[in-house]
Amino acid sequence: MSTGTESTAASEGLRGVVAAQSAIGDVDGEKGILIYQGYNIHDLAEHSTFEEVIFLLWNGRLPKVDELEDLKERLRRNYEAPAEVIALMKQFPKTADPMDVLRTAVSSLDFYDENGHGTDREHAVKAAVRLTGQIGTIASAWDRIRNGKDVIKPDPSLSIAENFLYMLRGERPDEHEAHMFDVCLILHADHELNASTFTTRVVSGTLAGMYGAVTAGIAALAGPLHGGANTNVMKMLIEIGDPDKVDAWVDKALAEKRKIMGIGHAVYKTEDPRATWLRRYSKEMADKTGETKWYEMSEKIEKIMHDKKGMYPNVDFYSASTYYLMGIPLDLYTPIFAVSRISGWTGHILEQYGNNKLIRPRAEYIGKRDQKYVPINER
Numbered sequence: 001m002s003t004g005t006e007s008t009a010a011s012e013g014l015r016g017v018v019a020a021q022s023a024i025g026d027v028d029g030e031k032g033i034l035i036y037q038g039y040n041i042h043d044l045a046e047h048s049t050f051e052e053v054i055f056l057l058w059n060g061r062l063p064k065v066d067e068l069e070d071l072k073e074r075l076r077r078n079y080e081a082p083a084e085v086i087a088l089m090k091q092f093p094k095t096a097d098p099m100d101v102l103r104t105a106v107s108s109l110d111f112y113d114e115n116g117h118g119t120d121r122e123h124a125v126k127a128a129v130r131l132t133g134q135i136g137t138i139a140s141a142w143d144r145i146r147n148g149k150d151v152i153k154p155d156p157s158l159s160i161a162e163n164f165l166y167m168l169r170g171e172r173p174d175e176h177e178a179h180m181f182d183v184c185l186i187l188h189a190d191h192e193l194n195a196s197t198f199t200t201r202v203v204s205g206t207l208a209g210m211y212g213a214v215t216a217g218i219a220a221l222a223g224p225l226h227g228g229a230n231t232n233v234m235k236m237l238i239e240i241g242d243p244d245k246v247d248a249w250v251d252k253a254l255a256e257k258r259k260i261m262g263i264g265h266a267v268y269k270t271e272d273p274r275a276t277w278l279r280r281y282s283k284e285m286a287d288k289t290g291e292t293k294w295y296e297m298s299e300k301i302e303k304i305m306h307d308k309k310g311m312y313p314n315v316d317f318y319s320a321s322t323y324y325l326m327g328i329p330l331d332l333y334t335p336i337f338a339v340s341r342i343s344g345w346t347g348h349i350l351e352q353y354g355n356n357k358l359i360r361p362r363a364e365y366i367g368k369r370d371q372k373y374v375p376i377n378e379r
Contacts, residue, residue, distance in 0.1 A: 010364040015266075019359070020201060024057055024347050025190040029267035034274065036190055037061070045277050050160055050185040050340070051075065054132060057190060057347035058125065071129075072159075078133030079154035079163060081105075082112040086141060086151055094146045098139065098335045099222035103215055105138045106131070110211035117209035119353045127210035128346035135342050136160060139335040140167035161185055164339060169327070176288075177326065180281045184322070187274040187315065188337055190344030192267075196220040196227075197341075197348050204349040205359040217345045218338055227334035233262040233320035234330055237297050246300040254308070262317030263305045271312040278318035285325035294321035 011017050026035050034041040037056050044053060048062075051072050055063040063071065085108050092101055110116040115126040141151045144167075152167045161182035165173040173181065191197070199220040204213040221227040240249045253260060265272055279298075286295035298313075298321055305311045323333055 019193060019198065019361070020352075022192070022348065022351060023060060024351060025192050025344065027192045027267050029265070029269050032268055032270040032273050034191070041187065041273050042276070044186055045183050048186060050182050050189070050343070053186050053189050054343045057343050058128065058350055074129050075133045075160065076154075076156040076158075078130045079137055079156055081134045081137045081141065082109070084112065085109060085138070086145075089138070089142060090145055092142075092145075096146075097222075098142055098331050099218065099227070099338075101142045102135070102139055102335050102338060103218040103222065105142075106135060106218060107211060107215040109134060110209065113211070116211050119204075119207050119209070119356075121350070121354065124210055124350055124353055128350065131210065131214055132160075132342050132346060136164040136339045137167060139332065139339055140164055142335075143168055143329060143332060160339075164336075165326070168332075176284075180284065180322070181326070183277060184281070184319065184336075185340040185343075187277055188340035190341070190347065194226070195223070197345060200345045201348050201352045202359045204352045205356060207353075207356065210346065210349060213349050214342065214345055217341075221334060221338055221341070227337055229261055229314075230316035230320040230323065230337075231330045231333045233316055234324050234333075236261050237294055237321065240297055243293055243296040243300060246297050247304065250301060250304050260301065260305055260311075262313055262320065263301070263309075264311045265314040268312065268314065272314040274315040275313040275318055278315065278322055279313070282318040282321045282325075285322055289325050291325060294324060 024037060027033070036044060036053060037060050039048075039056065039062075044056075048056075052063060052068055054075075055068060055071050085105055088108060089101060089105055092104075109131065113127055113130055115123040115130075118124055118127065137154050144151050149170075152170055154163050155166055155172075158166060158172070159178070159182060161184075162173060162178045165178065165181060172178075193201070196217040200213045200217040203216045204210075240246055250260065282295045282298060286292040298318060302313050302317070305313075320333070323336070324330070328336070
C-alpha cells in the first residue's frame, strides 16, 4: 500500500514506460518495422485497402469477402453527416482552424447517434462505423464552407479515399491518385501508443463514450508536437523555394540549431517504413504534375541530414509534397491524419472497452511537505 512518501522513478514524457497491453499495432524502432495485428505495413500497403485495414484493426484478422463487403456497405451508408452538424459548421468563423472545427463537429455528432454512449461491443462498433464514415465528410465540408462553396454530398459508390478527394474537389480522382491516397490512409492508420491514441484510451478507460474519446484524440493530435509536422515540412520547402538553395538553407538552419521538419523520429532509429512508400508517391506525383522541385528539394534534404546527422525521414517528410501535389490545402494535412487515424483510435477504444481497467498512474511528487497554514492577514 502506498504511504504517500515513497519516491518512484519518473520518466519524462513516459518514454519507455509500458502503459497498456495491446494486440493492435507494434513499432520496432531499431529495425524500422511497423505492424498492424501482426501484418507488416509493407505487406498491407502493397496488397490491402484502407477499408480492409479498418476491419483488421477492429477485429484482429483480415476479413473474408462477404465481411469486407458488409463493412464497406455500412461505412458508405454512414458517409453523410447530420444536416444539423453541417448547419452548425456554417456558423463557425471562416478563419477557424480545421482541426478545431473537426474537434467540435465530431463532438456534436454524439447528439445524433443513439449508440454514442454504449461501451458494449455491439453499440461501440456501430458508433465507430458512423464516426469513421463521417469524419472525412466533415473535414472536406469545412474546406468548402470556409471558401464559400457548396458542400458536396458524399457518393456512397466510392471508397473512403476516393470520396474524400471527391468531396474536397468536386470531381472524382483518377484511379492512380485514389490508390495512392488510399495507401496514405493505410500508412497513418495506427502507430501504437502515440499521444492521441493514448489519450483515447485514457478517456475510454473511464467508460466515456466513443465520441468523447475520439474528440479527445483529435484535441491531442491538434497539438503542434504531435500533428501538423507535414504541414511544417511543406512550409519549409516553400521557404527554401529552389533545389539550388537547399544546401545553404540547411547549413544555416543547423548552425542556428533549428529543427529540420520531418527528419528524425522519437521511436525509429532507422528509416520510418511509412516514409519508404511516401517517398515513392512524392516522386510519382512530381512526375505526373511536372512539378519536380518539391521532390528534388526533399531528396537533397534527406541526403544532407543522413550524411551529417545520421538521421532519416519520418512519415511526415514526403507526405507533405505528396499531398501538396494533390492540391490539398496545407492546413488539411492534420485533419487527413485524423481521417486515417480514426481507424486506429476506434480500434484501441474497442480494445480498451473489451478489457477495461481505469487508467490512473501515479505522479512522483516533487513539491514541499509539512507546510503550515498561515492566516491570510499574517502572510
